[in-house]
Amino acid sequence: MFNINRNYELAENEGSSLQTGNKYIVLHETTNIGAKANASYFKNNWATTQTYVQYVIGDGGKIYQVGADGYQAWGAGSYANANSPVQIELARTTDKATFKKDYATFVNFARSKAKQYGIPCTLDGSGNGIKTHKWISENIWGSHTDPVESYLEPFWGITHEQLTHDIAVGIEDVVEPKKTFTNINNVVTTLKGNVKAYATYKLDGSANSTTDIAPGTGWISAGIEMINGEPQYCIGGNIYIPQSITTFKDKVLINSDIPVHAVNLKGEVVGANLDGGSAWKYAAVVNVPKVGYCYKIATDMYLPLKYAQGSGYKG
Template sequence: MTEFNIDTSLALSDGEGSSKRVDSNKYIVLHETTNNGAWNNAHNEKVNWATQEAYVQYIIGDGGKIYSVGSEGYQAWGAGSYVNANSPVQIELARTDDEATFKKDYATYVEFARSKAKQFGIPCVLDESGNGVKTHYWVSKNIWGNHTDPVQSYLLPHWGITQEQLAHDIANGLDGDGSSFKPVTPITPQVSRDVVTIQGGPATGIAGWNSKGEIIKGSNSTFVNGTSWKANHIQLVNGLPMYQVSTDEFIPKKYTDQAGIITINAIAGVDAVNSKGEKWNNSSTTFSDMSKWQSLDNGCKVINNRLCFQVSTDQFIDAFYTIGGGNK
């Protein structure tokens, strides 16, 4: 079995993370982090596993490096209760904008997933029925959730890696260091800084609300899954963050493509603040434009009369500087 150099400096300590062993070895789950940098993401999971209730066993990136967070064979918090209970290993792939870095990351991602599948007696087949290696998107379509990673959210739009290529590579492996892989030129999607898309709501549509916290009768026939809406403001309505999509009409953030995350909308990045309203100087290099950060939708806090989203233990981002928040 291939030997891998695994960095354990950010691994959860005794008493951290779930103490439950997995029920069975059915799946290896593949994710992507939605933002750049493996070390940053591993560190975030290490220090925020309890408050954000999310972490996996491994994060790969930074030029093919592997960072350990959770313990193999114990339940991670990455893909819903059933899958977590039947996945001895879940793996995140960190984003990068550098092609050379990506080639190393992708090769390690594929080979490490294959290695862990073999270690736990799991077939090296991707997104087929029965046991095997599963994308988070497969989990969402077949078991629970609304995620599209790693192919639809990152590998395909940014690097041209199709579902078919990933399936082939998981089944057969890559040549050596991945030199047989030839990524296409990354696609730069059109950025819509004031648009959110409804997803994860009931088939009958979601209710719109007014600023008084009253349901707008019949609005569910308008706000249906898959429809996109211009949003120019976020505010709390009935204690939950909602996007303003017309003069006095709001839709809950938890039923949009920004559910559970925020996307930074500030060309130069934005500095976080702490719970006292004090600025984290120079943090704008971390909270860079269009980077995505996990943030519970009920974890908002008003700081200095500004609605802010919590992204770590004592770091908050002004909602104005997020997608749909009003910054244009």
């Protein structure tokens, strides 16, 4: 029924050798784009990051296996890991047709694995069942809110109630998302660079010691903040990456579908409106009175950060 890609499956001497109990199937989302890239990252970094799951789903309904069924994955804390024979990550996408396939496979595959291990096809109820990572955080351990609050609902309109229904009955017809996500608004990509991984930061400027990200990977940003003297994109709960490690290292792409305005150093609107989607080099980031932080894109011409790709602004 399901075609599983095993190119990134851990070898026998990799990952945990501990078997699990059969209480939960845990549902996650990756926070970044592309299932193949995430599966590859788990395969190549499981030992250093101490994180991986059994399956990653995405790229148009494809399934990539990483960990072995029935053996502990490292995705949801010690108790959940010890009692979940399968944990599944849903990779993000900005394409509507791709998401429809991904979501249907995510739901139906979770149901299939639950039935295989005698686990009820109920979402976030009491006792055994299919659990979101948020349920694990609220009832056992952790602080994650995936996959519903972090991805499914804000980006595609799939509520917890909808996911609960779909987990209970399955999906025959591919679901139609209630929202359409616009590509240019939020996607940022890390530089390929000659590095193994990039550090991420918290809003207070301190490093996230357990959350590094791979070079050349795409991420959906929820906003831009000034941290440690430079713009940083929010790619998860209190997880930020500097603009300087992305393909927007020295430029800004206006993320509006309509023209936007620039201001001068006094905060006054100046010049003609700037076309949505146009790219501009910037010389510095300046805190403009009454406006806030802005990219300096010309002499006495400043573009508010909120208009840049990665800010979530939609015009």
